Amino acid sequence: MQPETFIIVNPTAGDGLAQKRWKNFETDLKNNQIPYHAVITEYRNHATEFISEAVSSGYTRFGVFSGDGTLNEVLQGIFKEDHVKSDDLKLIFFPAGSSCDFEKKFKHKRSWIDRIQAEDSIAIDIFKVECKDFSGKQISRYIINNSSIGIISLANEKFNSVSGFTKKIKQMSVDAGAVICGLKAITQFKPFQAEMLIDKVKIPMQYLSNTTIFKTAYFGGDMSYGVDTVQDDGLLSVVWLEGTSRLGLAALMPSLFTGTVLNKKLAHFRTCREFELHTEDSVILETDGENIGTPPLKYTILPKALQVII
Template sequence: MSYKWKFIINPNSGSQQCEKRWKEAEEVVKKQEIDYDVSFTSGPRQANILAEEAVKNGFNRIVVASGDGTLNEVVNGLMNLPTEQRKKVALGVLPFGTGNDYATTLGFPWNPKNAIDVLFNKSAVSPASIGKIHLVDTGYERYFINLLDAGISSEVGLGNKKGELKFIKSASRYTLLALKKLVTMKQRKAVVTIDDEKKYNVKLMLLIFGNGISLGGGMIGCPDAHPQKELFDFFLTENFTKLKTLKGLMTIFNGEHLKIKGGIYSTAKKIEVELEDAIPFVCDGELDIPESISTHLIGEIIPHAINVLYYKDHKSIKWLSREELDKGLRPLKNQYLISHSEFRKWQEKN
């Protein structure tokens, strides 16, 4: 089968370094005997359209050479297509953005030329599950491929989008913004229903669910999540004080937040959240204001909805082959060859 490759680049991604990284990568692409085309986004939500139009024009390899936000747009574009048309397409992700969380789960190194080498010579195709949210009170719907988050992390995202503490230019801005939100944020009373059966009456400080492992550039929110699973992994604070929430933020980069008493970590096909007060819900780092601020969320998994390209010799987590998946095997608990945080260090060197 011959492949037509469409590369979608957001030049503003990765602190505006994405285009520079792409130029380095394209030196390798040009040496390949392939049919390819490149499109640069010029505004929000354009990647949706570019991805959908590319498939309609016969491209069957769509590669996001940007960050998780652009990836989310491309996923939403692909999900507008009929299932049979979508099944003929595979999605690749080059880690040219800021956080690059999903590209990390797929196993791609950060060096542009090495990432291209993996894409063309060392990748395999696998079905991947995605999530869909519906916000009942606003009517907002969106697909996501990595993780959804709400609570302290989404409040920080909202503050960032509104430009709070924008006078701080260093990496410490996120930490200071998190501390600011922690001081002012109230525990939100919520009812969380899992698979229409189990109900939790919680004081919500943090909720994360999806099929990706990390968010926010390395926060290991769901250590056992896997794109090949047909269930969400979720982490929910049932009764976290502000002190426990702070501890959670300090330990989430190595997944140790799961050990804090008062948290729940499990799996689900469907998650419903009902709150007294509206909060922002963030999909793959994307936050739409005001549509994604809500009191009532329903999130459901769509098993194996999109094909993805992953590194066959992933240095951290095991991916099942197509043959194993066809036999009914599914990932359960990730057996890390090296820890996720150690893998990100490997990425930086490669």
């Protein structure tokens, strides 16, 4: 008999569209007589609490019916000291949010019903950032997709807090919502001065518009760095954009949607196993679509750390 899957559902994902999607999927689960236990998140970090309790109770199969933010919360509950709490643990993602960048990692994907019935899994890399939270406390956070510092994290803050007409536009088109939020962020942004270390090799202090560390090249809908990331190569991808004017940032936006931004002189790309960023300027850190803190930052890769069913 197939083991029961513990499913965490965030009904507010996709600006509330996930609630209807869950009702339809739950009907499919019942029609196919698939054993599951579902819980509904009600507040931020609720998914972390749910998953921690479920792991302690002996569950090993977990479904996450949400967007990337809730998926990130789940990571925090299944890892301890850079290792999963159970070697038998397998994770299944059901993309019900707005962007769902995690889903874009993989070219060959099963239907949701086929995923939850599957037994085979693959091991993928995740990574960790050490930083300060907004109160100044030192914290660490596990990441499955990407993390940005600069204009993208500012745009992300606006993307996650849209209301009114912009919210309706975002529900109809994630890309359109991302463009609106990006342009709003550009009007308020100024480059920050930072020093970077890539595998302990120092990159001289310079002005930056953004730095992104990632295992998923996609972000904010269909924007992409155009990098074909490998999910089990033990490497981080890093792209940084030199400091430029607001007009210069606006001019870069089309190349993010076409995946050609690395053709621009302002853009730089490297791979590494460890990345650090230090700055005295005020800048926000974003991880998997959620703003969590501020620099100094240190990223490290955790090779093949998580088993997922795709």
